[in-house]
Amino acid sequence: MKPAAFSYHRPQSLDTALALLAEFGYDAKVIAGGQSLGPMMNMRLARPMHVVDLAGLPDLTGIERGPDALRIGAMTRHHDVATSADVRAACPLLSEAVSTVGHYAIRQRGTLGGSLANADPAAQIPLIVRTLGAWIDVAGPAGQREIAASDFVVAPMTTTLEPEEIITAVRFPCLRATEGYGFELFTRRHGDFAIGACAATAVVEAGCFTHLRIGVGGVDDVPVGFEEICAKFIGEAADTTTIDRIAAQVTASIAVRDQAGVSAEYRRELVHVLTARALARACRHRS
Ligand SMILES: Cc1cc2nc3c(=O)[nH]c(=O)nc-3n(C[C@H](O)[C@H](O)[C@H](O)COP(=O)(O)OP(=O)(O)OC[C@H]3O[C@@H](n4cnc5c(N)ncnc54)[C@H](O)[C@@H]3O)c2cc1C
Numbered sequence: 565m566k567p568a569a570f571s572y573h574r575p576q577s578l579d580t581a582l583a584l585l586a587e588f589g590y591d592a593k594v595i596a597g598g599q600s601l602g603p604m605m606n607m608r609l610a611r612p613m614h615v616v617d618l619a620g621l622p623d624l625t626g627i628e629r630g631p632d633a634l635r636i637g638a639m640t641r642h643h644d645v646a647t648s649a650d651v652r653a654a655c656p657l658l659s660e661a662v663s664t665v666g667h668y669a670i671r672q673r674g675t676l677g678g679s680l681a682n683a684d685p686a687a688q689i690p691l692i693v694r695t696l697g698a699w700i701d702v703a704g705p706a707g708q709r710e711i712a713a714s715d716f717v718v719a720p721m722t723t724t725l726e727p728e729e730i731i732t733a734v735r736f737p738c739l740r741a742t743e744g745y746g747f748e749l750f751t752r753r754h755g756d757f758a759i760g761a762c763a764a765t766a767v768v769e770a771g772c773f774t775h776l777r778i779g780v781g782g783v784d785d786v787p788v789g790f791e792e793i794c795a796k797f798i799g800e801a802a803d804t805t806t807i808d809r810i811a812a813q814v815t816a817s818i819a820v821r822d823q824a825g826v827s828a829e830y831r832r833e834l835v836h837v838l839t840a841r842a843l844a845r846a847c848r849h850r851s
Pocket of ligand 1: 597602603677731757
């Protein structure tokens with residue numbers, strides 16, 4: 565299929581891009597890698613009258629590693645995130661998760677900001693952003709603002725971004741030197757969107773958890789973080805019994821729905837298994 569007719573704009577500055585969005589409002593959509601918007605336009609599920617291409621804005625691309633945070637421009641391609649030595653050193657959980665997004669060709673075109681703005685419940689990047697508590701830098705007509713990960717995705721494919729705003733970058737906290745990580749993804753076929761995924765990080769000292777983060781994606785409407793459950797287990801032994809108790813609490817507290825071909829019962833079991841595996845890996849890595 566072909567998309568409905570639209571006007572194409574390729575601004576050369578962020579200010580011009582923002583001015584176009586302010587002028588056209590809900591009639592405009594920005595395009596980044598086009599890996600989600602392109603198919604949606606082709607199927608006429610999206611019919612923007614104006615498409616504003618961010619490819620002419622080099623300032624939105626790049627990876628900067630600071631002492632505490634990794635700042636990645638919104639237009640940075642999945643492949644560049646997955647293969648960056650800086651990302652691997654500062655935030656290996658992100659490297660590993662991004663390297664599982666779709667297929668090689670998708671990762672060459674798809675972008676960090678595009679995946680986040682698209683907010684697919686089963687997508688890897690929104691899950692890692694939520695698990696690590698990253699910050700999203702946004703530019704709009706009123707200037708710049710930052711959005712906390714927990715305030716960003718509010719429903720499937722829905723975020724708190726205004727139509728005239730653009731994500732400029734995402735800031736991920738660097739993992740601590742002793743912080744292990746685990747990422748577990750279950751798909752029907754290689755490259756498919758996840759039926760379920762879990763990301764976890766842990767610091768284990770003297771055999772006990774001193775720091776813990778867990779996120780689950782692909783199951784509820786949005787990626788879910790489990791800060792309260794994690795806080796309860798600080799100081800407990802980092803062993804298989806505790807890991808199983810944590811996985812049970814995560815599973816009990818997440819909304820799991822029946823979906824075509826995947827029952828809620830199956831998904832609940834999947835969340836338990838993926839959480840336990842991700843945590844076990846997080847305890848082994850670096851500790
Ligand atoms: C066959 C196939 C398999 C895939 N498999 C996976 C998978 O397994 N896991 C996964 O996570 N993803 C998967 N994807 C999606 C892929 O990761 C896309 O890269 C991603 O969803 C969208 O990124 P994009 O840069 O292509 O954005 P686009 O398609 O250009 O845009 C997507 C949406 O985000 C908005 N947008 C884009 N950039 C910005 C910005 N900077 N600020 C504000 N809004 C913005 C657009 O207006 C649009 O609404 C798959 C895609 C395909 C085609």
